[in-house]
Amino acid sequence: MIMQEEKPLYNIDTREEESLYSLEEADPAAEVDEGARSRVGVGYGEEDMLYAFGRKDPEDDSEESWQTVVRKPGNPVNLLVKVMFRPVEGWKALKRSKLSPDKMGLWCFLPLCLMAAASTFAVLLYEADDTLGEVSIQALVYLMSLVFSYFIFPVAGRPFLCDRINETLETGFGKNMVMVALSTLALFRVFFNLLPWMQPVIVFMPLWTIYMIHRGVAVIKVPADKQAMSTVICSILTIGLPMMFEWILDMVFV
DSSP: OOOOOOOOTTOOOOHHHHGGGSSSSOOGGGOOOHHHHHHHTOOSSHHHHHHHTTOOOTTOOOHHHHTTSOOOOOOHHHHHHHHHHSHHHHHHHHHHHTOOHHHHIIIIIHHHHHHHHHHGGGHHHHOTTOOHHHHHHHHHHHHHHHHHHHHHHHHHHTTTSOHHHHHHHTSHHHHHHHHHHHHHHHHHHHHHHHOGGGHHHHTTTHHHHHHHHHHHHHHTTOOGGGHHHHHHHHHHHHHHHHHHHHHHHHHHHO
16 A cells, blocks of 8 residues: 655645735735835834834833934923923933923023022012012022032032933933923922922922932933932932022122
8 A cells, every 4th residue: 555645734834824915915014104104214114113103112212212203392391390290201201302401491491590589589578677689689699509500510410420421411301301400499499489388398399309310310221220329419419509509609799
């Protein structure tokens, strides 16, 4: 008896399956508006297609990733509020917004500094001993202390901060981070001056700024073994520099 050669039990003909993504019958996921791809400047992979249409990739937060997508710069005030209430998402949104430091300073940092300085005049309502001239000097001193702190921050922190933070401080995102942190202090100062009966509570509000800084250090991917020390140094600079300049300028003008 002649034995016929048995075919493998699991010999599956894959030709039909292979033709599914052939040129004649393309993958439906690849049929995407070519104009949309060209507008965002990404490749033709499925993940790139999804990312091009607004899908956020939680695994890749590098500058190379977010810079490929064309986005309109965000509103500085909205970004500040987002960082305050949702620090991690807020810092990432600020990073992806590609907001220029000039715009952040013009529409957020400087207005809040001016508001904090102007709120100093509220002291005249509940402090009878202060004169208009003295309060004017105090307002000017606080305004100058915040502005000076912004420019001195990267210089004063360079010897103590890790390379990752020093590199970030040279970018627009790093400068915006400093302005956001200082803007929260200016906002807390407004509350401190306008709500004197709440001062015992408001005086602790900069602790939230320290928490924001801690979350920001993680967002810029500082090595885990350096995050705690980086948070301490950045917090000391953020809160200590304005206090130091305010003390120095107060001695000079008063």
